[in-house]
Amino acid sequence: MSSTPESTPEFRSGFACFVGRPNAGKSTLTNALVGQKIVITSSKPQTTRHAVRGIVHRPDAQLILVDTPGLHKPRTLLGERLNDVVKTTWAEVDVIAICLPSNERIGPGDRFLVTEAAKVAKTPKIALATKSDLVGPDRMAEHLSEIAELGASVGIEWTAVIPVSATDGFQTELVADELVKQLPAGRPLYPDGDVTDEPEEILVGELIREAALEGVRDELPHSIAVTIDEMGLREDRPADKPLVDIYANIYLERDSQKGIIIGHKGARLREVGANARRQIEALLGTPVYLDLHVKIAKNWQTDAKHLRKLGF
Incomplete structure (x- = not known):
């Protein structure tokens, strides 16, 4: 028997954002729901630095997930701007999902975040007890x-x-179902097959930063920024053997940090380049030539001019 208009569920489309304090599992969850990696992840806090949209396509809905930086007490101008990104996003989405990691006690940072979210009074809110695989039933019940x-x-x-x-x-999948329930009826907002609206150059820069973050000292991650100087297909290559040339800069805040990223005789920088290139080739589906340079932008996290140059 054919469906009548009354029996056919309305298609829904809209925006949801994952928020939480730094390292609460927001980016990993975004990637899991989208079905591929569009947001970098790291054990280092404040890895996400801008709102990244991931698109989930379903027969009944198109769910656009906005992964935001972790809300935190800012110590720099960069930190203030990241918090502004979070609060601006809250005001524009249809539902807010607050990530509260199960393996950590709820603390002042969580209370601050939830108190701020409560000010967006009309937007529905879902609580996600993330990282549930790291705790047992008793701890989960307590959480x-x-x-x-x-x-x-x-x-x-x-x-x-x-x-x-x-x-x-x-x-x-249950998380996706609950988010979709809160979306308004509407047509798809993005073409079928799109998984993000982020420009490829931004995604590539983030993959380089992710590779640079691994294995560095605790004080260094906040000082790393990446820009793409040039990116494009190399000319005069056969159509069946394309190669993408990427020229990128890794910016640090102090000369003393260069040795950490470059390593002995350049070994650390070569490792960063090799790890980033693998990820970029998986993203683009094309072999890549990656040329990395390390530069200094002194105290860029607190300098408005440097922040503009670096895209913040």
């Missing part, structure tokens, strides 16, 4: 109770509270 108490203390009535693990896929 869910803490989430309920936290919401009640600031006047948030959670639309849903969901334990989830992006690492093993536990309840990621």
Whole structure:
């Protein structure tokens, strides 16, 4: 029997954002729901530096996920601007999903974030107990109770509270279902097959930064920024053997940091380049020639001129 208009569910489309303090699992969850890597991930806090949109295509909906930087107490002009990105995003989405990692106690950072989110009064909010694979049932029960108490203390009535693990896929589909329920009826906003609206140069720069973040000292990650000087197909190559040339700069804040990134006789920088190139080739589907240079932009996190140059 054919479906009648009354029996056919309305197609929904809209925006949801994942928010949380730094390293709460937002980016990993975004990648899991989209089905491929569009956001870099790292164990270093404040890895995400701008709002990245990932597009989830479903028969009943198009869900645009906005992964935001972690909300934190800023110590630099960069930190202030990252927090502004988060709060601007909150005001523009249809649903807010707050990530509260199960393997950590709810602390002042979480309370600050949830208190701020409560000010966006009309937007529905979902609580996600992320990293559920890292805890047992007793700790999870305790964590869910803490989430309920936290919401009640600031006047948030959670639309849903969901334990989830992006690492093993536990309840990621349920998260998508709950987010879709909060979207308005509407046509798709992006062409079928698109997974992000980020320019390729931005994604490439982020993959280089991700490679540079691995294995560096705790104080260095915040000082790393990447720009792409030039990117394009090399001319005079056969059509069946394309090669993309990428010339990029890794910016640091102090001369003393250069040795850490470059390493002994350039070994560390070669490792960064090799790791980044593998990821970029997977993203572009094309062999890549990657040329990296390390430069200094003194104290760029606190310098408005440098921040503009670096895209913040």
